[in-house]
Amino acid sequence: MQKMNLREVIDKMFILEKTGFQTTLLGIGPMSKNLIIASLELAKEKDFPILFIASRNQVDAKELGGGYVCNWDQRGFQEDIAQIAKEVDFTGLYYLCRDHGGPWQRDNERSSHLPEAVAMELAKRSYIEDLLNHFDLLHIDPTKDPYVMGKSIDMEVVIQRTIQLIEYVEMERKWRNLPEIGYEVGTEETNGGLTSQESYEIFIRQLTKELLVKGLPIPVFIVGQTGTLTRLTENVGEFSYHSSKMLADTAKKYGVGLKEHNGDYLEDYIILDHPSLSITAMNVAPEFGYIETKAYLELVRLEEKEYDNGRLKDKSNLKAVMSREAANSGRWKKWLVGEKVHLSVEDILEDAGLRNKVCEICGHYTYGHKDVKREITILYANMGVLGIDGNRYVLDKIKNSIDRYVQCFNLQGLTSKLLN
Incomplete structure (x- = not known):
C-alpha cells in the first residue's frame, strides 16, 4: 500500500x-x-x-x-x-x-x-x-x-x-x-x-x-x-x-x-x-539535543562519583572533550545573546560557567566527532561495570x-x- x-x-x-x-x-x-x-x-x-x-x-x-x-x-x-x-x-x-x-x-x-x-x-x-x-x-x-x-x-x-x-x-x-x-x-x-x-x-x-x-x-x-x-x-x-x-x-x-x-x-x-x-x-x-547532552553529563556525574569511591578503575573524559569541541564549533554564536556572541573560543573555554553552558546547548554538534564518540564508549563501558545500561538511559530521557x-x-x- x-x-x-x-x-x-x-x-x-x-x-x-x-x-x-x-x-x-x-x-x-x-x-x-x-x-x-x-x-x-x-x-x-x-x-x-x-x-x-x-x-x-x-x-x-x-x-x-x-x-x-x-x-x-x-x-x-x-x-x-x-x-x-x-x-x-x-x-x-x-x-x-x-x-x-x-x-x-x-x-x-x-x-x-x-x-x-x-x-x-x-x-x-x-x-x-x-x-x-x-x-x-x-x-x-x-x-x-x-x-x-x-x-x-x-x-x-x-x-x-x-x-x-x-x-x-x-x-x-x-x-x-x-x-x-x-x-x-x-x-x-x-x-x-x-x-x-x-x-x-x-x-x-x-x-x-x-x-x-x-x-x-x-x-x-x-x-x-x-x-x-x-x-x-x-x-x-x-x-x-x-x-x-x-x-x-x-x-x-x-x-x-x-x-x-x-x-x-x-x-x-x-x-x-x-x-x-x-x-x-x-x-x-x-x-x-540539549536533553541528550544533559543525559550524558548526568552519567558523567555518576561516573566521577564512583571513580572517586573506587568502584571504577578509570573514567571517561567526555565532559572536557565535548566542551572543547562544542566551543570549537562556533555554533554557540547562534544561541547566545547580547555581547557574548562576540566572545572568542578561548574566552569560552576559560570561563567554567560559560564553558558548561556552551557544552549543554551545543553538545549535539559534537556527537559525530571521533574523540567524543570514543569517550561515550568509555562512559558506557563504565556504566556497564555499575550494572547500568547507559544508552538506554539516554534513549529514555529523549x-x-x-x-x-x-x-x-x-x-x-x-x-x-x-x-x-
Missing part, C-alpha cells in the same frame, strides 16, 4: 477537526541517531506520525559539504532511518522533510556572500538529492539573503523565488516519474516577532494564485511567526494566542496548514493549547522529552485515525 502523503494527512486532519478531534503534528530535528531511535520507539508505542525535519546544515549532499549530524547526506539519512525503523519494528508513518531548503541556507554559502545565481543553483542541486532520496516535504525558503541582512526581503522577491524553485522541483520530479511531494513555504526568518494577519493572507493569496496559474501544487504548510524565539535553553519570545489563531484560520481558508518554527522549550500550558488554536504542526530541534509533546498535542492514536 502506498504511504499516505502529507497533503492527504493535512486534508484528513481538517476533516477530523470538524468532528471535534484536534491535534498538532510534531516536526523533530534529527539531532542524532539516538533521537531517531527514541522517536520511532515512541511513535510505535503511541501510534502517531513523525516529521523528521532536516536543515541543510544537518543533512546535505556530500558535494555541497554534507551535514554535521552523523555526517549524513540525503541517502545516508534516508537509509539509516529506514534501517532503524526496521530494527525497532516501526511500521507506522514517518516523513522525511527538508527544513529551510533554499539559497544561502548553508552557513558557509551565506558567509561567502555567494551571488544569487550560484546560491539558487546550489539550492536546486540540494533539492534534487532530496527528491532522489524520497523526501516527502520540501521547505522552500528563499528568505535568507546576505545582501539584505538586518531587514526583511521584499515579499514579491520571496514569492518569485519560491515559485521558481517549486516549478523547477516539480519539473524534475515529473521527469523522473517520482511520487507527489508536499511543500512548505515561509515569508521570513523566524525572529521572535509576529506575522500580521494581513501580510500573511496577502502572501498566501498571491502565491497560491500564481502557483495555480502555472499548474503547480499549493503548499501543505506555510510558516507563521507566532512570537516564539529560542535562545540558550529557553524560549525568549512571547507566544501570541490571538495572532496564532488568526494565522491558522487564514491558512485554513486556502487549504494550507500553519507551521510554527522555534517551538523549543515552550511551557506545557502553551503547547497544550496548540491543537485548539488549529496550529497544524510545530518544529522542535535544539531542545532534544523519549520522555518527546512524549511531553505527544501528550500536549493529542497525538496518541493519530495514525490509526488518519488511515481509517
Whole structure:
C-alpha cells in the first residue's frame, strides 16, 4: 500500500477537526541517531506520525559539504532511518522533510556572500538529492539573503523565488516519474516577532494564485511567526494566542496548514493549547539535543562519583572533550545573546560557567566527532561495570522529552485515525 502523503494527512486532519478531534503534528530535528531511535520507539508505542525535519546544515549532499549530524547526506539519512525503523519494528508513518531548503541556507554559502545565481543553483542541486532520496516535504525558503541582512526581503522577491524553485522541483520530479511531494513555504526568518494577519493572507493569496496559474501544487504548510524565539535553553519570545489563531484560520481558508518554527522549550500550558488554536504542526530541534547532552553529563556525574569511591578503575573524559569541541564549533554564536556572541573560543573555554553552558546547548554538534564518540564508549563501558545500561538511559530521557509533546498535542492514536 502506498504511504499516505502529507497533503492527504493535512486534508484528513481538517476533516477530523470538524468532528471535534484536534491535534498538532510534531516536526523533530534529527539531532542524532539516538533521537531517531527514541522517536520511532515512541511513535510505535503511541501510534502517531513523525516529521523528521532536516536543515541543510544537518543533512546535505556530500558535494555541497554534507551535514554535521552523523555526517549524513540525503541517502545516508534516508537509509539509516529506514534501517532503524526496521530494527525497532516501526511500521507506522514517518516523513522525511527538508527544513529551510533554499539559497544561502548553508552557513558557509551565506558567509561567502555567494551571488544569487550560484546560491539558487546550489539550492536546486540540494533539492534534487532530496527528491532522489524520497523526501516527502520540501521547505522552500528563499528568505535568507546576505545582501539584505538586518531587514526583511521584499515579499514579491520571496514569492518569485519560491515559485521558481517549486516549478523547477516539480519539473524534475515529473521527469523522473517520482511520487507527489508536499511543500512548505515561509515569508521570513523566524525572529521572535509576529506575522500580521494581513501580510500573511496577502502572501498566501498571491502565491497560491500564481502557483495555480502555472499548474503547480499549493503548499501543505506555510510558516507563521507566532512570537516564539529560542535562545540558550529557553524560549525568549512571547507566544501570541490571538495572532496564532488568526494565522491558522487564514491558512485554513486556502487549504494550507500553519507551521510554527522555534517551538523549543515552550511551557506545557502553551503547547497544550496548540491543537485548539488549529496550529497544524510545530518544529522542535535544539531542545532534544540539549536533553541528550544533559543525559550524558548526568552519567558523567555518576561516573566521577564512583571513580572517586573506587568502584571504577578509570573514567571517561567526555565532559572536557565535548566542551572543547562544542566551543570549537562556533555554533554557540547562534544561541547566545547580547555581547557574548562576540566572545572568542578561548574566552569560552576559560570561563567554567560559560564553558558548561556552551557544552549543554551545543553538545549535539559534537556527537559525530571521533574523540567524543570514543569517550561515550568509555562512559558506557563504565556504566556497564555499575550494572547500568547507559544508552538506554539516554534513549529514555529523549523519549520522555518527546512524549511531553505527544501528550500536549493529542497525538496518541493519530495514525490509526488518519488511515481509517
